[in-house]
Amino acid sequence: MSAYALNRRDLDFLVFDWLRIEDLLDRPRFADHSRETLSSMLDLSETLARDLFQPAYKKSDQVEPWMDADGVHVIPEIAAAVHEHAASGLMAGAFDHDLGGLQAPLTAATASVACLMGANLSAAGFGMLTMANARLIATFGTPTQVQTFAAPQLTGEATGTMCLSEPQAGSSLADITTLADADGEDALGRRFRLRGTKMWISGADHDVTGNIVHLVLAKTPGPDGRPLPGVKGISLFIVPKTLPDGERNDAVVTGLNHKMGYRGIPNCVVAFGDGFAKPEGRPGAVGYLVGEVGQGLAQMFQMMNEARINVGLGAAMMAYRGYRQSLGYAQERLQGRAGGSATPTPIADHPDVRFMLMTQKTYAEGALALTLYCARLLDEEQTGPTPESARRLLDLLTPIAKTWPSEQGLIANDLAIQIHGGYGYTRDFDVEQVYRDNRLNPIHEGTTGIQAIDLLGRKLARDEGALADLLTRIAATSAKARTGDLADCADALDQVWSRLSDHARSIASPLSPQALFGATQALRAWGHGVVAWLWLDLALTASEGPQDDFNEGKRAACRFFFTYELPRIGLWLDAAGAGDTTTLTLPMEAF
Incomplete structure (x- = not known):
């Protein structure tokens, strides 16, 4: 059986040779960095992937998250991987120094995440969502909100989620019915009480961290007390599992969705304000408004677009993993007699297998190049001379960066199974799990x-x-x-x-x-x-x-x-x- 291992030269070629990340280092934001520091980031990412994320890959598929009276649980190996990711400083890699970050280019930070995704996609999902959540709060939140809710996520004290869909409203966010009623104001901003149910929420409860910070889209009521129709009145709220005073908030997971793949991170139904863990006082989950009323959808698009590119990145790395494993298998597996050989030859010598391998290579490496190119555009938008041009081009490429890796990467994984033959659809080999994990990505963050x-x-x-x-x-x-x-x-x-x-x-x-x-x-x-x-x-x-x-x-x-x-x-x-x-x-x- 061929074990998965990242070919580090592939990543270095894309980041240093093709995207020329060193050209960014003359900019003030990245003045502390050199090729050596960025290479060290990738070295550390490889180590975490090999030593912590990869060993938990099969077990996290076989032992799904489970729920009991104490909440939702994941295997301890997942918790250890997530904690070490935060403790390493890599989770805060692209964030400002003020938040404990390294102010590294997003291109390098994305390549770092790619290493982890290739080793264990669902374990890397905790960090992916947490970084996107913290980045949104850092962009739109008040200084107090940033220090209270974003900073702890980057140190591993909390993780983050995004709560958009509802049972009756998947991608049609205009039809959400979660309601937020005003409830005064305190040091953290305008306080609201939320009531409603959110569906398909990854990482909404677990025992990895002590707190979970939910970013929730909800509607403020119109004159008749009901949600305004369409997207009017959609606002964004920070709803922590545990409030700053230590009290349990009324945000409770009521069920788990059992997935065909991507099983290491729990996928949950969340009830806000149903009274399961109601704080004293008014009913409803306590949430703090981000920005102004009615700005929620525009704000959430930052996290949604980041998540879309990360979905593409994860799909690329699943395609890449399947390719690397089928390449190794094809070089080891003796079957048939290619080229007139008198003895069995590796199946990699057969023309059809070579065609499948090259198809995988073009899909997997092309998908990885596409998603890293989008990260490079983010660096240009943040620090370059023509930020508006970079932003518009990134907007144009985002639906492609989400979809092309998801669709073509799945074809690559299908070919990986084909190359493995009968072994490919058994659980003894990783490629059947890789396919199942990747099958979710054409649906994630918009079909x-x-x-x-x-x-x-x-x-x-x-x-x-x-x-x-x-x-x-x-x-x-x-x-x-x-x-x-x-x-x-x-x-x-x-x-x-x-x-x-x-x-x-x-x-x-x-x-x-x-x-x-x-x-x-x-x-x-x-x-x-x-x-x-x-x-x-x-x-x-x-x-x-x-x-x-x-x-x-x-x-x-x-x-x-x-x-x-x-x-x-x-x-x-x-x-x-x-x-x-x-x-x-x-x-x-x-x-």
Whole structure:
């Protein structure tokens, strides 16, 4: 059995050679850092992944979180991994010095998280949600709220959640009914009492930390005392499990969702204000308003978008893990006689297996490049000379960064099982668990169809400037490639992006039913177009490095993607623009 191990050179190539993270170190925010300090961050991340996260991988799948009268519990190995992640300082890595952070580039912090995700996706989920929660409070909260609720999360005293969906309102947040009534004010800000139920909340209760900080979307009442319709009145509240005075808040998990994968972190139903742990005084869970009434959805988009990119990152690392394990297996497993050999040969010598391995490589490494590129844009938005341009481009790429790794990464994991043969679908080998873990990601933080509507209806149809910025960057890559032996790839990329640009100009807002029908096909085309550009850029970087097997592999992956994957773009765009109404006009009884 081939054990998983990160190829550290893959990460260093992306972070240092391709994204040129050292170029950031001249900026004041990152003045304390050097290549050595950032490499040390990744060294420590690798150590945590190997020594704590990876050993808990199988057990956290076999022993799911459980609930009893004392609350929700996870295996102690998960708790140890989360605590060491916080104690190492890596959880606070990208945060300000004032919060105990290292003020490291987000690119490095994201690469650090990638190491942990590859070792144990669900264990890394605690830190991913906690960092996003603390970052939101640090951005929009008062100084007192930041010190009371964000700072303890970065030291491992608390973890964080995001509470959006409800049983009757998954992605349709306009339909949430959790209500928040004003309840005065104290040193932590405007206090409210929340009543309602939230669903699908990861990490909503556990015995890893003493406190849990929930960020909850709720509606303030209208004149008739009922929630305002639509998104009006949606506000954001900090609702801790334990209040600052030590009293238990009325936020209680009432049930666990039993998942096919990603089992190491509990997924919960949470009742706010149902009286299970009611504090003295008025009924309802105590929550503190973040910002102003009605700003909740806009504020939460920061955490949602960060989570979407992290979902893509996790999917990329599951694809990467499956690829590395099937590569090792294919080199070890003797089966058949390739090339006329008289004795059994490794299955890696068979053409079909090689094709599957290269498909996995292009999907997994392309997905990781895409998500790290988005982290680099976050650094540009925070410290660069053109922050608005970086922000708009990141907005455009976010639905792609969430979806392409989730969809293509799952295909890569499917191929990993195929390469393992019968062993692949047994629990003795990791790849069946990796597939189950990754299957949740096309649903997490907005399904593929929702991301498609976001890309077409909100991004491409409304922001021509972001697309212009993207096309400028793509043109620069093509121009550079045209001077060398990748000129044919540059020509192919230009043709594809001419077609994608025409598609963007054809989009009208609001989207028609026909456009909605083809939106997912269009999203796939755009994802492939973006990743093709990145692969060409990666190949150019590899061409500048030592001409060894590693860099030759990057160049070969680029050519493979252009040969076998680029033609799909035209087919998807044809389908997206066909205007077929078969399923729209078919009576439901005929389905």
